[in-house]
Amino acid sequence: MRKPSLAVDLAGLRLKNPVMTASGTCGYAEELAPYADLSGLGAVVVKTITLLPRVGNPAPRIAETPSGMLNSIGLQNVGIEAFLREKLPILRRLKVPILVNIAGKSVEEYAELAKRLEGVPGVSALELNISCPNVAGGLDYGTDPSLTREVVRAVKQVSSVPVVPKLSPNVTDITVVARAAADGGADALSLINTLLGVAIDPHSRRPKIHTVTGGLSGPAIKPVALRMVWEVSRTVPLPLIGIGGIQTGEDAVEFLLAGATAVQVGTATFVDPRAPLKVRDGIAAYCARHGVRDVRTLVGALQADGE
């Protein structure tokens, strides 16, 4: 059998395979360069950029939990100026689509960031972080359907690249927010961001991270993420990027079957810098094993009898 085709089309972006890095898990790519060749991925998603640099939250910022981790980094980043000047030129050398993840404190800030990135060579799409649980105001957008619609609309008005809101799982019904994002003009949706959680050290009676609450990621959240991708894929006719605990090619295939067109690998990269590449190779191996010639045929191909 010939090699399976892994290429997918995501809102007009041509990806040579469906695997991306997740925002906040590959720095600005240069940190990973000694360990993994990110140019072999479908796309790279950059850590959240804000208008001004942010120093982030006090330590401790992370804690391990069963099959997962909590984090509360607080969007530490160099700010849009330094990103454009110092980081983007290095990212462009990868020659893969770059999704720039942005976060603002207001609708105007999101639009301002999008304007600054408009027409900049190397910026293939914008991923909107409307769901960071670790900064004041960050969750409000992602949990409020009308704010979500407003932010997406404001960014769409000034942006010519695909706009991809990243949805929060910390809602009662994610399809409501997904619909609102679609109404606002979203070209695709990323889901899910981290689940709010708490970890406590019973001996010291202290929280394990400084801000008490943090975002849960890793294999522990995979079933929740799969459920949400599946729900949204049946509700909103937009391409989806599945995120949540993906460590292997088979994990990624589960997300494709649930309705995702592409996937992001996040926490697994902390465990092994080559994890995104291994997921890519794992998808190829799955396709070869099951006689799948084109990975696109897996998207939404879940065979559920009990619906």
Added chain:
Amino acid sequence: MRGQVTANRDLGHGYFCVAVEVEGLRPKFWPGQFFMLRVENGSDPLLPRAYSIYRMARGRRGRGARLDLLYKVVGRGTALLAGLRAGEAVDLLGPLGNEFTVLRGTTELLLVAGGIGVPPVVALAETVAAKGNGGRARSVRRPAMAAFLGGRSKADILCAAEFRRAGARVSVATEDGSAGRRGLVTDLLERHLAGQPAARRAIYACGPHGMLRRVAEVAAAHGLPCQLSMEAPMGCGIGICMGCAIPVRWPEADGGPAVRYRLCCKDGPVFEADEVVW
């Protein structure tokens, strides 16, 4: 990279020394550097753990490297490591991070180690004994070394013989008085500094947070250069998870905050004592 355990010695009281053979790894490191190590056990525990390098030498049959790590069982990650026998595998990434630096002209190194903070400090002592300095600069006159080892109890005093073999004068303090002087290791350091004529000294320390803080205060009071090997919960070891934040004074007056965060894994683990904010 994969490594194979060749020995995993139980030193008693929860302390172990594991030897790992790694093919294709150059046996070269700077004192203070570390490895991220993970024992494969499904997804729990998930993340690798950081271990300071104790020793590194050429591997068996002259190939690759043999890595010695000294550790204490404190949680699930270290407990899994302690359960490994010769022939079993571990996942490794390293050497990572920066190193202790010995300034030219330093005449006496004051080495302070608390409990399981000893590996990078004894690595520095052994490197100085072998090369006359921290390994970086060309050989200078070998400085004198005084090692101050502290712990809760006698069982927590490690590597005293190794320090002596490296030519260091060793003093010991334990909180329960079961070995050396009863009290804190920083008391030994202060006593030493009080009784000695001025020399071009520098302090190098690794240990619990409270000990490092006190060492930094003593260094500041005596105007001595001081480097600390710090610890923070690390997710990745290579600067991408941004979890291991260490608050530092920020020298640049760019209008931003005067205290910002550096990453223990990428900017450290060795920090100048006077830049750390406690």
